[in-house]
Amino acid sequence: MEINLEEAFQKRIDEEIKIEPRDWMPEKYRKTLLRQISQHAHSEIVGMLPEGNWITRAPNLRRKVALLAKVQDEAGHGLYLYSAAETLGMTRDEMLAELHSGKAKYSSIFNYPTLTWADMGAIGWLVDGAAIMNQVPLCRASYGPYARAMVRVCKEESFHQRQGYEIMLTLCQGTPEQKAMAQDALNRWWWPSMMMFGPNDDNSPNSAQSTKWKIKRFSNDELRQKFVDVSVPQAEILGITIPDADLKWNEARGHYDFGVINWDEFNQVVAGNGPCNKQRLKARVDAWENGAWVREAAVAYAEKREKRKQNTENTNAA
């Protein structure tokens, strides 16, 4: 019985028929998706923190409204994704509890600090750029609610990247100090952005199953290569240098070759030892705890109003 169900399930996947919440699915498919989507949602939410740091210090009103809108979008992305994850049978509070206890992960990029205004440029350009590379194929993921959430997310991302690139462009056309600031931001954000695609393919044990289930459409290394190939000419337009001595065009491959990623650093950050892990998690836990009275008050208010409504109805009936 179980075998037949699984075969039928795989057949649907192979035929590109989407899986919907109440359809039968293998437990491992459900768990894999739940982990991936909730982790993705957490990343959007935690991802607001590094940029939130600069909203009050944006250099002018135009930059400020743009950054504010971008950060608000990221909150929206988190909410679309939590809502998709909930269809797999885990409550929002359970997901948040896993984030707050440290059991659930989020993208390690957000554990780096935002030291200057140029970081807003570099994040929009590179971090959102890498996110777009990852996310566009997810619009075709086999699980309906996830794919639909990703379509919404992707529609909004291109503004994020363009506003970031515009910040970089303005800095690069400014004073030598401003250009140096842009270069410094590129230096600090380049490698963490490269790590956003995850471990090398030969080190990514779950990829094969995710590919078979059509959750994943391209391998980590394929996406990373794409990212390098589009980023190099973008850096050239800015007139700043990607911090990789091994970066060079490979005529035979038709791609840029690039240097080795420091996976020790990646593993350290994932393990909780990045520069801002503690600060980020604390900000989330504080927000949750300090907001408790608001959540409770809203429930109490809703209950009171409901009761009053019922009383009036009873009186009217009598």
Added chain:
Amino acid sequence: MSNKEWPLWEVFIRAKQGLNHKHVGSLHAADVKMAIENARDVYTRRMEGVSIWVVESKNLHASEPSEQEEFFDPANDKIYRHPTFYILPEELNHM
């Protein structure tokens, strides 16, 4: 401290006058008013809608996916419900 999670609401949006409301996702809110306001902020930041419906998820009832085949079976063999079932002369053009 109460651990009560805010109820879940399904959100439907009419993109513009003349179109149906379409399901876009869900959200949590303490009451109807908050659900509609949150739906506006979460799902219509770029003028994606002119009207919002919210329905508490527990009030939504659906057909059974596992019975999909039997359930929709009555329509399967009734090809005479489609215009192409009827064979008419070509001169007739567009009917």
